Amino acid sequence: MGLRYRTAIIGAGSIAADAHVPAVRALEDELDLVAVADADAERAATFAGTYGIAASYDDPAELLRIEEPDLVLVCTPSSTHPELAVAALRAGAWVYCEKPVAGSLADHDAILAAERATGRYCAPVFQWRAGSGATHVRGLLRAGTLGAPLLALCQTTWYRGAEYYAVPWRGRRDTELGGATVTQGVHGIDLLLWLWPDWREVSARVSTVDREIETEDVSLAHVTFGSGAQASVVNSVVSASQESYLRLDCRRASVELRHLYGYRNADWTFTPAPDVPPTEPGWDTVPEEVPATQRTQLAGIVAAMRAGRPPEHTATDARRTTEFVTCLYKSAATGAPVARGSVGPGDPFYASWWGAV
Known part of the structure; x- marks a missing residue:
C-alpha cells in the first residue's frame, strides 16, 4: 500500500x-x-x-x-x-x-x-466536475433541493488567434478533431451534462466565421432534456471578451457560474425563487474550497x-459527452434535430463526428 x-x-x-x-x-x-x-x-x-x-x-x-x-x-x-x-x-x-x-x-x-x-x-x-462548487450543485440537484430543472445556458466564449492556430495540428479536422465545440466548449458541455444528465435531442449549427481553419470557430445548439427542460449552448473562439458561463434555472432557484478557465467557490451564485425557495439550511453556500483542477x-x-x-x-x-458532441455535429451537417441513441454502427457519424468527410 x-x-x-x-x-x-x-x-x-x-x-x-x-x-x-x-x-x-x-x-x-x-x-x-x-x-x-x-x-x-x-x-x-x-x-x-x-x-x-x-x-x-x-x-x-x-x-x-x-x-x-x-x-x-x-x-x-x-x-x-x-x-x-x-x-x-x-x-x-x-x-x-x-x-x-x-x-x-x-x-x-x-x-x-x-x-x-x-x-x-x-x-x-x-x-471542472471535481471542484467543490460542481459537487455541491450536483448534490442539490440529486436531492431535489433546487426543484425540477427548467432552463440552462451554457456559454464558452473564448478567444484564440493566429498564434494559437500557428501550431500545425490545430484547426484541422484530422488532428484537432473539432473546433470551438470540442476543443474549447467541451468542458462546459460536459459539466452541464454531468449536472443534467438526461439530454434527449440536440439541434445545432456550426460555422467558421473568421478564423482560417478547417474546424468551426462558432457553434450554437438547442438541447431538449428528458424532463422537458431546455438548454442553449454557445461556443466561440472569436470573443475578445472571454467568459465561461453556466446558468441552471430550476423551479426553486437559479444557480450561476461565471469564470474563465477554472472556477472557485466564489464564482458560484445562488438565487432563490421568490415564491417557492429552497428551505434546506446552507443550500446556497458551497462547502470548503476544493479546486477544479487536474x-x-x-x-x-x-x-x-x-x-x-x-x-x-x-x-x-464521459461517453454521454462524446455522444452529445457527435449528435451536435450531425445535426449541423444534416440541418435536422438528432436524438440521443440514434447514432450507432453503420451510421457514418459513428465512425467520425464529421460524418463521411
Whole structure:
C-alpha cells in the first residue's frame, strides 16, 4: 500500500508542463514520475531534463514496454488519444487522458472495450466536475433541493488567434478533431451534462466565421432534456471578451457560474425563487474550497487505484459527452434535430463526428 505508482506522461507540450506535471508533483507521496514520451525526441529529452524525469522516449510503445507504468497521462494532440489510451490500457496501466478522449463514438467504444478486457480504467480530463462548487450543485440537484430543472445556458466564449492556430495540428479536422465545440466548449458541455444528465435531442449549427481553419470557430445548439427542460449552448473562439458561463434555472432557484478557465467557490451564485425557495439550511453556500483542477481529479484517480474501484469520473459516463458532441455535429451537417441513441454502427457519424468527410 505504501508503494508509489510508476507514472508516465505521453506528450511533452504545454498542457503537460502547465497542468499535469504540477498535478503529479503535488501527489509525490503517491506517484513517481519515471518517464516521458514525445514524437519529438529532443523535446522529450528537454522536458525530462527540465522536470527531473529519469527517462525520455520518442516512441510511446517503447516507453510502455520498458517502463511498465502503473499510470499514464496522455497529453498529446487530440487525434492520437484513442490509440494511446488503448495501448496504455493493454500495457496494464490506468489512463488519465486529455480531452477529447476520443474523436468518435467508435473510438470511445474501443476504449471501453479495452477497459473491459484489461480491468484498467481510462479517466477523461474533465476537471471542472471535481471542484467543490460542481459537487455541491450536483448534490442539490440529486436531492431535489433546487426543484425540477427548467432552463440552462451554457456559454464558452473564448478567444484564440493566429498564434494559437500557428501550431500545425490545430484547426484541422484530422488532428484537432473539432473546433470551438470540442476543443474549447467541451468542458462546459460536459459539466452541464454531468449536472443534467438526461439530454434527449440536440439541434445545432456550426460555422467558421473568421478564423482560417478547417474546424468551426462558432457553434450554437438547442438541447431538449428528458424532463422537458431546455438548454442553449454557445461556443466561440472569436470573443475578445472571454467568459465561461453556466446558468441552471430550476423551479426553486437559479444557480450561476461565471469564470474563465477554472472556477472557485466564489464564482458560484445562488438565487432563490421568490415564491417557492429552497428551505434546506446552507443550500446556497458551497462547502470548503476544493479546486477544479487536474490535481483534484488525479488525486481521486489515485485513491480509486488504491481502493481497487473505478474512478469517480470514467470513460463510461464521459461517453454521454462524446455522444452529445457527435449528435451536435450531425445535426449541423444534416440541418435536422438528432436524438440521443440514434447514432450507432453503420451510421457514418459513428465512425467520425464529421460524418463521411
